[in-house]
Amino acid sequence: MGEPVVRNPVPSLLRALMTDHLDPGYEAAAASDPREPGRREAAVLVVGAMLVGCVFGVAFSQADRSSDEQLRSDTLSRVRDAESRAAELDSDRALLIDEIQTARAGALQNDAGGASLLADLNRLELAAGARSVRGPGIVVTVSEPPTLPDLSDVTDRTRGSANAAVLDRDMQVVVNSLWVSGAEAVSVDDVRIGPGVTIRQAGGAMLVDNRPVFSPYSVSAIGPSNRMQAQFSVSDAYLRMSGLEQLYGIGFDVTAEDTIEMQPSAVRSVRTAAGKGAP
Incomplete structure (x- = not known):
């Protein structure tokens, strides 16, 4: 039976470098952490997703608010234009009515029958508000x-719809x-x-x-x-x-x-x- 081969002993420091990949301090900290591996990374991902969602939500809300304000501004502008146009038409109508009444008076007041008819027309138009x-x-x-200056006053002072x-x-x-x-x-x-x-x-x-x-x-x-x-x-x-x-x-x-x-x-x-x- 041959003699056993004698190998050179590996120093303990070299063995530690080859087998122990973590510093003892890091290894002790990891061993003392009760959380499951990967939970911290998952929490970070969830928080990041929530922040991104909040950013997109705020941006969408601002865009929607800007759209509502623009629609309101356009509607108010159309209402003012319509009111201005209605006022112009009322003024034109009043001028035309005056012209009609002047022409009618000139045509009817020259004889007794026309004057009587004109008086009846004037009386009827006055009653009709014309x-x-x-x-x-x-x-x-x-x-x-x-408007009540004290907003804390909850006294009901309304009677009908829309206060x-x-x-x-x-x-x-x-x-x-x-x-x-x-x-x-x-x-x-x-x-x-x-x-x-x-x-x-x-x-x-x-x-x-x-x-x-x-x-x-x-x-x-x-x-x-x-x-x-x-x-x-x-x-x-x-x-x-x-x-x-x-x-x-x-x-x-x-x-x-x-x-x-x-x-x-x-x-x-x-x-x-x-x-x-x-x-």
């Missing part, structure tokens, strides 16, 4: 209550009471009240003859101012608005004016219907 009028009268001003305290029926009562008090012509915010003209609300907007009017609402009435003011002060409308002033804080004021001017109201064609077989 003529410009001017004279003394009174102005009833109704306004929404002022409006002044309703369409309030304005209707005021207008009807002015007619009863002797008014010869009535307008609401320069919109003449005539046959077929309505006062109503659509959402939070007050519409007179389908035209939006805004607080403070100015209701003008032409007629004998002293008599109208005396009769209006004891009318149902005055008592109603005085009560609303105390309950809801709306503005309510009545003043006499020496001169009030009103433009004619829109004249619409009257259509009639007859039953079958009627002449």
Whole structure:
């Protein structure tokens, strides 16, 4: 049996370098970490994904907000253009009506029959609100209550839709009471009240003859101012608005004016219907 081969012993330091790849301090720290391998990397990835999502969400929100603001600006611009165009058309209509009335007067006032017909036309147009009028009268001003300065005040001071305290029926009562008090012509915010003209609300907007009017609402009435003011002060409308002033804080004021001017109201064609077989 041959003699055993004697190998050269490997020094302990060289053996440690070949077998131990981690420094003892790192190895001890890794051994003391109770978390599973890879959990830290997964947490970092989740946090990074959340941050990226937040960045994209904020960017999308800002882009959507910019789009809404641009749409709102464009809508307001179109509304202002439409209002300006409507005002121009109203001015043109008033000029044309004056020209028609002048030409008609020149053609009819030369003989007795024409003068009588002209007087009847003037009377009917005045009743229909189709003529410009001017004279003394009174102005009833109704306004929404002022905004409460203390935002912590939760007192309910609203009556109708969209937090409006002044309703369409309030304005209707005021207008009807002015007619009863002797008014010869009535307008609401320069919109003449005539046959077929309505006062109503659509959402939070007050519409007179389908035209939006805004607080403070100015209701003008032409007629004998002293008599109208005396009769209006004891009318149902005055008592109603005085009560609303105390309950809801709306503005309510009545003043006499020496001169009030009103433009004619829109004249619409009257259509009639007859039953079958009627002449």
